Amino acid sequence: MKIKKYVARDFQSALQLAKQEMGPDAIILQTRQVKPRGFRGWFSPPQVEITVAVDDTLQVNTDKARQSTAKPVEPEGAAAKPAVMMTDPGAELGLMQEMQKMKAMMSDIQARMFEVDLLKGMAEPVRYFYEILLHNNVDKSIAQEIAASVEARLPESGDDRWARDVCLRTLQEYVQDISPIQLETGRQGHLVFVVGPTGVGKTTTIAKLAANMTFLENKRVALVTLDTYRISAAEQLRTFADIIGIPISVAFTPLDLQAALEEFKQHDIIFVDTAGRSPNNREHMAELHQFVELGHPDEIILVLSVTTDSKDLINVYRQFSIIPVNKVIFTKLDETYRYGQIINVLNEIKRPLAYFTTGQNVPDDIEVPDSLNIAAMLLRGDES
Numbered sequence: 001m002k003i004k005k006y007v008a009r010d011f012q013s014a015l016q017l018a019k020q021e022m023g024p025d026a027i028i029l030q031t032r033q034v035k036p037r038g039f040r041g042w043f044s045p046p047q048v049e050i051t052v053a054v055d056d057t058l059q060v061n062t063d064k065a066r067q068s069t070a071k072p073v074e075p076e077g078a079a080a081k082p083a084v085m086m087t088d089p090g091a092e093l094g095l096m097q098e099m100q101k102m103k104a105m106m107s108d109i110q111a112r113m114f115e116v117d118l119l120k121g122m123a124e125p126v127r128y129f130y131e132i133l134l135h136n137n138v139d140k141s142i143a144q145e146i147a148a149s150v151e152a153r154l155p156e157s158g159d160d161r162w163a164r165d166v167c168l169r170t171l172q173e174y175v176q177d178i179s180p181i182q183l184e185t186g187r188q189g190h191l192v193f194v195v196g197p198t199g200v201g202k203t204t205t206i207a208k209l210a211a212n213m214t215f216l217e218n219k220r221v222a223l224v225t226l227d228t229y230r231i232s233a234a235e236q237l238r239t240f241a242d243i244i245g246i247p248i249s250v251a252f253t254p255l256d257l258q259a260a261l262e263e264f265k266q267h268d269i270i271f272v273d274t275a276g277r278s279p280n281n282r283e284h285m286a287e288l289h290q291f292v293e294l295g296h297p298d299e300i301i302l303v304l305s306v307t308t309d310s311k312d313l314i315n316v317y318r319q320f321s322i323i324p325v326n327k328v329i330f331t332k333l334d335e336t337y338r339y340g341q342i343i344n345v346l347n348e349i350k351r352p353l354a355y356f357t358t359g360q361n362v363p364d365d366i367e368v369p370d371s372l373n374i375a376a377m378l379l380r381g382d383e384s
């Protein structure tokens with residue numbers, strides 16, 4: 001089996017090394033960050049290790065796998081001890097587990113073969129960008145869809161720059177729905193609920209938005225917090241409100257919220273900060289639902305951290321979608337360099353993107369996303 005690992009300072013260099021040695025048909029099986037070994041490793045930046053295979057060896061591999069997985073259902077084996085197989089529940093369970101494993105293995109092999117075929121058909125630059133997308137955590141199915149679409153749009157004589165450009169445009173289409181908060185002139189009491197799991201940055205994000213709207217846009221902003229589970233949480237928002245110089249109200253019950261909304265109805269915008277309890281907590285979700293029913297918010301924004309895995313993020317969205325979430329904010333873009341989660345989640349939940357946050361500084365570290373920028377972030381091949 002021709003599988004080899006390459007280590008280099010960044011993804012592009014590792015890929016180049018691999019392609020030089022293994023040829024253009026080399027396929028990346030795995031990418032990870034590694035530290036150089038030993039004492040020197042303490043002072044060196046992390047490196048990238050890629051595991052590479054050549055497709056014809058994968059074919060051999062599949063044949064081998066087919067032979068070995070065929071064993072448990074060999075007719076001789078079954079015929080030799082039929083009574084044991086059927087009467088011993090342990091053995092039956094074992095056989096079923098074995099079959100399950102086999103099935104999973106076969107579908108894995110099928111997916112690999114499909115990928116190998118797909119890769120073979122791709123123009124070299126398209127394959128290169130496909131690999132970068134995977135490296136950046138873009139789901140395989142989305143990356144394949146994008147690669148196929150780029151392939152179809154690429155002119156015959158297209159060079160690397162053409163391919164990059166077409167790839168950027170194609171990616172851009174996946175992240176086009178961008179919709180920051182927009183206030184209607186002359187209308188007051190625009191109500192925004194900010195929801196999401198604990199620690200993702202809801203309170204900090206509200207502080208950033210409130211400060212910017214107050215100082216840069218000259219809006220009248222008020223805050224309400226429903227986060228009454230921890231004293232420190234309400235205090236955190238109160239401190240921000242005091243610094244900005246805007247009013248804040250703490251609502252323990254839906255009636256408190258009603259009173260606060262009445263009090264702040266002359267303000268241009270009211271942000272409602274919510275408790276970041278686990279979305280698994282049904283009681284908490286039911287309570288949040290009550291506040292939402294009563295408040296009739298103009299927008300409910302779900303805050304998600306890009307440091308979380310895509311599947312977990314989609315799960316969070318599902319759990320929160322008992323209330324009508326209509327936008328998302330991604331936080332902590334400064335804490336990772338792989339942004340595939342953004343496209344994976346948006347492609348699944350089909351909700352517009354409102355903001356990105358890029359650090360802990362209030363009010364600076366927040367921005368309105370730009371689709372071409374996101375596309376470029378997803379095509380970046382190194383960690384710098």
Ligand SMILES: Nc1nc2c(ncn2[C@@H]2O[C@H](COP(=O)(O)OP(=O)(O)O)[C@@H](O)[C@H]2O)c(=O)[nH]1
Binds near residue numbers: 197200205
């Ligand atoms: N690195 C980084 N940290 C952030 C960002 N946004 C918020 N944080 C930090 O994440 C932590 C939790 O934030 P907080 O607003 O209290 O989260 P909440 O529980 O959702 O309200 C705090 O230490 C924030 O400073 C961001 O964009 N980048």
Ligand SMILES: [Mg+2]
Binds near residue numbers: 202203204276
């Ligand atoms: Mg909070």
